[in-house]
Amino acid sequence: MIEFSKEAMELAQRIIKRYPEGKHKSALLPILHLAQSEFGGWLSPETMDYVAGILNIKPIEVYEVASFYSMYNLKPVGKCLLEVCRTGPCLLRGADDVVSYIGNKLNIKPGETSADGMFTLKTVECLGACGYAPMLQCGADFYENLTEEKLDLLIEKLGAQPERSTYLKSFGVNV
Amino acid sequence: MGRQLLLEHIAEPGIETFAVYRKKGGYASVEKALKTMTPDQVTEEVKISGLRGRGGAGFPAGMKWSFLDRKSEKPRYLVCNADESEPGTFKDRYLMEKIPHLLIEGMITGSYALGAKTSYIYIRGEYMYIVGILEKAIDEAYANGFLGKNILGTDYSLDLYVHPGAGAYICGEETALLESLEGKRGNPRLKPPFPAVSGLYASPTVVNNVETIAAVVPIINNGGAEYAKIGIGKSTGTKLISASGHIKKPGVYEIELGVPVEEFIYSDQYCGGMLTNRPLKAVVAGGSSVPILPADLILKTAKGEKRLMTYESLSDGGFVSGSMLGSGGFIVMDDTTCIVRNLWSFARFYHHESCGQCSPCREGTGWMEKVLHRIEHGHGHMGDIDLLVDVAKKIEGNTICPLGDAAAWPVASAIRHFREEFEYHVKYPEKIKNPKHFAIEPFLSEKKLELVN
Amino acid sequence: MAKVTIDGVEIEVPDGTTILNAARQIGGASVPPAMCYYSSLKGSGGKCRVCLVKVAQGSAKDPRPMPKLVASCSTNVMDGMVVQNLTSPEVLEARKGVVEFLLINHPLDCPVCDQAGECDLQNLAYEHGAAKTRYEEDRRTFEKIDIGDKIKLHMTRCILCYRCTMVADQLTEKRVHGVMNRGDASEISTYISKAVDNDFSGNMIDVCPVGALTDKTFRFKSRVWFTKPLDAHRNCTKCSGKVVLWMKDDEVLRVSARKDQYGEVKEFICNECRYDHKTLADWTVEGPRHIDRSSVIAQNHYEKIDLSTLKKEIDRQIEFQKGKPVPAPKTLAQ
Numbered sequence: 001m002i003e004f005s006k007e008a009m010e011l012a013q014r015i016i017k018r019y020p021e022g023k024h025k026s027a028l029l030p031i032l033h034l035a036q037s038e039f040g041g042w043l044s045p046e047t048m049d050y051v052a053g054i055l056n057i058k059p060i061e062v063y064e065v066a067s068f069y070s071m072y073n074l075k076p077v078g079k080c081l082l083e084v085c086r087t088g089p090c091l092l093r094g095a096d097d098v099v100s101y102i103g104n105k106l107n108i109k110p111g112e113t114s115a116d117g118m119f120t121l122k123t124v125e126c127l128g129a130c131g132y133a134p135m136l137q138c139g140a141d142f143y144e145n146l147t148e149e150k151l152d153l154l155i156e157k158l159g160a161q162p163e164r165s166t167y168l169k170s171f172g173v174n175v
Numbered sequence: 176m177g178r179q180l181l182l183e184h185i186a187e188p189g190i191e192t193f194a195v196y197r198k199k200g201g202y203a204s205v206e207k208a209l210k211t212m213t214p215d216q217v218t219e220e221v222k223i224s225g226l227r228g229r230g231g232a233g234f235p236a237g238m239k240w241s242f243l244d245r246k247s248e249k250p251r252y253l254v255c256n257a258d259e260s261e262p263g264t265f266k267d268r269y270l271m272e273k274i275p276h277l278l279i280e281g282m283i284t285g286s287y288a289l290g291a292k293t294s295y296i297y298i299r300g301e302y303m304y305i306v307g308i309l310e311k312a313i314d315e316a317y318a319n320g321f322l323g324k325n326i327l328g329t330d331y332s333l334d335l336y337v338h339p340g341a342g343a344y345i346c347g348e349e350t351a352l353l354e355s356l357e358g359k360r361g362n363p364r365l366k367p368p369f370p371a372v373s374g375l376y377a378s379p380t381v382v383n384n385v386e387t388i389a390a391v392v393p394i395i396n397n398g399g400a401e402y403a404k405i406g407i408g409k410s411t412g413t414k415l416i417s418a419s420g421h422i423k424k425p426g427v428y429e430i431e432l433g434v435p436v437e438e439f440i441y442s443d444q445y446c447g448g449m450l451t452n453r454p455l456k457a458v459v460a461g462g463s464s465v466p467i468l469p470a471d472l473i474l475k476t477a478k479g480e481k482r483l484m485t486y487e488s489l490s491d492g493g494f495v496s497g498s499m500l501g502s503g504g505f506i507v508m509d510d511t512t513c514i515v516r517n518l519w520s521f522a523r524f525y526h527h528e529s530c531g532q533c534s535p536c537r538e539g540t541g542w543m544e545k546v547l548h549r550i551e552h553g554h555g556h557m558g559d560i561d562l563l564v565d566v567a568k569k570i571e572g573n574t575i576c577p578l579g580d581a582a583a584w585p586v587a588s589a590i591r592h593f594r595e596e597f598e599y600h601v602k603y604p605e606k607i608k609n610p611k612h613f614a615i616e617p618f619l620s621e622k623k624l625e626l627v628n
Numbered sequence: 629m630a631k632v633t634i635d636g637v638e639i640e641v642p643d644g645t646t647i648l649n650a651a652r653q654i655g656g657a658s659v660p661p662a663m664c665y666y667s668s669l670k671g672s673g674g675k676c677r678v679c680l681v682k683v684a685q686g687s688a689k690d691p692r693p694m695p696k697l698v699a700s701c702s703t704n705v706m707d708g709m710v711v712q713n714l715t716s717p718e719v720l721e722a723r724k725g726v727v728e729f730l731l732i733n734h735p736l737d738c739p740v741c742d743q744a745g746e747c748d749l750q751n752l753a754y755e756h757g758a759a760k761t762r763y764e765e766d767r768r769t770f771e772k773i774d775i776g777d778k779i780k781l782h783m784t785r786c787i788l789c790y791r792c793t794m795v796a797d798q799l800t801e802k803r804v805h806g807v808m809n810r811g812d813a814s815e816i817s818t819y820i821s822k823a824v825d826n827d828f829s830g831n832m833i834d835v836c837p838v839g840a841l842t843d844k845t846f847r848f849k850s851r852v853w854f855t856k857p858l859d860a861h862r863n864c865t866k867c868s869g870k871v872v873l874w875m876k877d878d879e880v881l882r883v884s885a886r887k888d889q890y891g892e893v894k895e896f897i898c899n900e901c902r903y904d905h906k907t908l909a910d911w912t913v914e915g916p917r918h919i920d921r922s923s924v925i926a927q928n929h930y931e932k933i934d935l936s937t938l939k940k941e942i943d944r945q946i947e948f949q950k951g952k953p954v955p956a957p958k959t960l961a962q
Contacts, residue, residue, distance in 0.1 A: 028358035063819035067808040068360040070342035089419040126262040131425035140303040170307035365674040531814035538729035545765040569725030
C-alpha cells in the first residue's frame with residue numbers, strides 16, 4: 001500500500017481546489033507529476049490506482065492519460081533521466097553527437113539504463129531550447145550549449161547528486 | 176534595434192520580482208483597465224491595435240475576444256497557451272522565465288476584458304522549472320492585491336492558476352489543450368463548437384498564446400492606436416522571434432514587424448550572420464510546421480522584392496514560393512545541412528506527436544517518417560519522392576486539427592525546393608553513408624556541378 | 629427545417645441534422661460510408677475521415693463553399709447547403725487516401741478473420757480502395773489477447789474508431805478498457821490484464837467495424853456467408869431480447885444484435901441472450917433476416933428477392949450515372 005507524504009498530500013488537495021466543483025479530474029496531470037516524483041520516478045499500476053482513488057475516477061481513465069503523455073514513465077528509470085533533444089534545430093547543432101557521446105561514456109543506448117541504475121538515456125523531441133542547442137534535460141533543469149567537456153562535468157555532478165524533477169519544488173516545498 | 180514593448184526591462188536585475196517589476200511601471204495596465212475602462216473598452220483597444228495571435232495562426236486577437244459568448248450564463252475562462260513546443264520556438268519560455276509578471280499582468284487585464292473569474296496558464300510539463308517561477312510570481316501578485324478578491328478595491332475578482340502539461344505537442348492546439356486541462360488525453364475536439372462558445376468545461380473560453388497576452392499590456396498602457404503604428408499593414412506591433420540554427424547569435428529577439436529578413440540574419444543587432452560564415456542554404460521562418468524556403472526565396476520574394484519579417488511578406492507567393500511567419504521560430508541552415516536529414520527529423524517529430532485520433536494523421540505521419548528514414552539511410556528509390564508528395568497531399572486538409580497540415584507542409588515544401596537533393600540520396604547511397612555527409616562535402620546540384628566542371 | 633442538396637438530390641431535414649444523416653434519409657449511393665460514426669453512441673464520429681464530403685455551397689445565406697472537405701457525420705446541414713459526395717472527384721480521391729491509410733497497417737488477414745464477409749473495412753476497400761499497395765514498410769503488430777472469456781482482441785486489425793470504449797462508457801457501469809498510448813502506437817487495452825465483464829460487454833463485438841473484437845463462442849466455427857440469419861426473440865429481463873440467430877442447419881452458431889442497413893445496432897442485447905441461449909428452442913423465430921447491405925452474406929441469400937424493386941434500383945442507378953463519371957458498382961457491371 002502506497003501513500004503520499006504529508007506535504008505531497010496537502011499539495012494534492014490544494015491543487016484539486018484550483019478547479020471548479022465537480023471538475024476535479026482536471027487535477028489529474030499535476031497529481032500524476034506529484035505521484036511520479038513521490039514514488040520512484042515512474043508510475044506503476046499501483047501508483048496510478050492510488051491517484052484514481054484520490055480523484056475518485058476510474059483507474060482506466062488514469063491509464064489512458066498516463067500513457068498519452070511522454071513525461072510519464074510507465075517503466076522504472078534510473079535515478080537520473082537524461083533526456084536529449086534531437087529535433088531539427090538541435091540536430092543542426094550536434095544533438096546526434098551528444099547522444100552518442102553519452103551513450104559511449106555510460107555504455108548505454110537510448111532507452112537503456114546504466115548498469116548501476118544511475119542513468120537512463122532517452123532521446124526526446126523539441127524541448128524549446130532551440131537557440132541554446134544542443135541541450136538535454138535532467139529533472140527540471142535544462143543543460144544547454146553542451147560540449148563534451150560540459151557533459152563530462154555534468155555526468156560527474158549528477159552521478160554524485162542525482163536530480164529528479166519534483167513538482168513539489170515548484171511550490172517552494174523542499175524535498 | 177527597434178522599439179522593445181515586451182523585453183524593454185528584461186536586463187533589469189530582479190525584474191522577475193514583483194517589487195522591481197512594479198517599480199519599472201508594471202501592473203499599470205491593470206490599474207488603467209480596472210479603474211478607468213469597461214471590459215468592452217479593453218477589448219476594443221485590442222481590436223484597434225491589430226494584434227494578431229502570436230502562437231502561429233496569426234488570427235486577430237481582438238476579433239477572437241469579441242467572438243466570446245457573453246450571453247451565456249456559464250462562467251467564462253481565459254486560458255493562456257504556454258504549451259510552446261513548435262520546434263524552433265522558445266520565445267514564451269524566455270518571456271516567462273525572465274519577466275513572469277508581464278504575463279500575469281496581461282492575464283489579469285485580459286481576464287477583466289473577457290469577464291473571466293478564474294483563469295489558467297497551461298504550461299508544457301517540460302518547463303517545470305518555470306512552473307516554480309510563475310507560482311512564485313502569482314503568489315506575489317496575490318499578496319499585493321492584484322489577484323484574488325476585489326482587485327485594487329474594485330468589484331473585479333480573479334483567481335489565476337498554473338496547470339502543467341506532461342509532454343504532448345498536440346496540446347498546443349487549443350481544443351486539445353482544453354481536453355488536457357480537463358484531465359483527459361490531448362485529443363483535439365471536433366469544431367464547431369468553437370471554444371468561444373463551448374470551451375473549458377463546455378463554457379465560453381478564449382485561449383491565447385503567452386506573447387499575445389503579454390502584448391495586451393503595452394496595448395492598454397499606450398493605447399491600441401499607438402501599437403498599430405508599429406509595423407507594416409496588417410502586421411502591427413512587435414514580435415518575438417526565436418532564432419536558432421547556424422547563426423552567430425541564436426536567441427530571442429523582439430523585432431518591429433517589417434524588419435527585412437536579410438537584416439535579421441546578418442545584422443549584429445539580431446542573428447549576427449552565419450555561424451562559420453558559410454553560405455546560407457535555407458530558412459524555416461516560422462517554426463517547423465511552415466514551408467522551408469531556399470536562400471534566394473527567403474531573402475527576396477519570387478517577384479524580386481525584399482522579403483520582410485511580416486505575416487504578409489513571408490507568405491507572399493503562397494506555398495509555391497512563400498512561407499509563413501507562424502510562431503516566429505526562425506531556423507537558419509547553412510550549406511552543410513542535409514535537407515533530407517532535417518526533414519526526417521521533423522517528420523519523426525510529427526509522427527511522435529500525432530495524437531492518433533484520426534486516420535490520415537495517425538497513419539500518414541508514420542508512413543512519411545519511415546520513407547524519409549529509408550531515403551536518408553540510402554535505401555530509397557525514385558518513386559519514394561513522389562509517394563511522399565502524394566501522402567502529404569492526402570493528409571493535408573483531411574484531418575481533425577492542423578497537426579496534419581503541419582506535418583504535410585514541411586515535406587511538400589522540402590521536396591518542392593530541394594528535389595534534387597532527395598534524388599541525390601537515392602542515386603548515390605554510398606555518398607551519404609556518413610550522417611554528416613554534407614558537412615564533409617556540401618551538396619551541389621548536378622546542374623551546378625556541370626557548370627563547375 | 630433545412631433544405632439540402634446531396635449529389636443533386638434535394639431533401640428537407642430538421643435543423644441540427646448532420647449531412648450524413650440527411651444523406652441516409654435519401655439513401656442509395658449518395659450515402660457516405662462511416663467507419664467510426666455510430667448513431668446510437670454519443671460522441672462517436674469525426675475520427676476515421678472516410679465520410680469526408682465537399683460542401684460546394686455553405687448555405688443560402690452564405691453560398692461560399694467550405695474551404696476544406698468536411699466530415700459529414702459531424703457537420704450539420706444549413707438551409708440551402710449543396711453537398712457533393714460521389715459527384716466530387718476531390719472527395720473520391722481523399723476517400724481513397726483514407727482507405728489506404730486505414731489499410732497500411734491492417735494485416736489483411738481476411739482469409740482467417742471471422743469478420744470477413746461482414747467487415748466494413750473490407751467493403752470500403754472493395755468500393756473505394758486502390759488495387760495495389762504502395763506501402764513497403766513493416767506493419768504495426770500486436771499480440772492478440774483475451775479480454776474476458778468471451779471476447780478476443782486482435783489489436784492488429786483495429787482502426788481505432790473508439791466505438792467499443794463508448795459502448796463500455798455508455799452501456800456499462802465500469803469501463804475497464806480504453807485507448808492507451810498515442811499516435812500510431814495507440815491501442816485498445818485494459819492496460820493491466822483485466823477481464824471486461826459485465827452484462828452488456830458483448831455489444832463491443834457488434835459495434836466493431838472490423839475483426840478486432842470477435843465473439844470467442846463463434847470464432848472459426850463458420851464463414852458468415854455459410855450461415856443463415858434468422859430474426860428471433862425471447863423474453864429477457866435485461867434487454868429487448870430481439871436478436872439475429874446465425875444458423876448452420878439446426879445449430880445456433882452465433883447470436884448477435886440486429887443491425888440496420890448501415891451496420892448499426894439500435895437495440896443492444898445482453899450477454900445472456902448473446903452467449904447463453906444457443907439452442908433454437910430458447911427462441912421464437914420470426915423469419916429470415918433481411919440483409920440488404922453490399923455484403924457477401926447477401927450473395928448467399930435465400931430470402932425471396934422482389935425483382936421489381938431490384939429493377940427499380942438498377943434503373944435509378946443507371947439514370948444517376950448518365951453523364952456522371954461515377955464507376956458502376958461491380959455487381960451491376962457484370
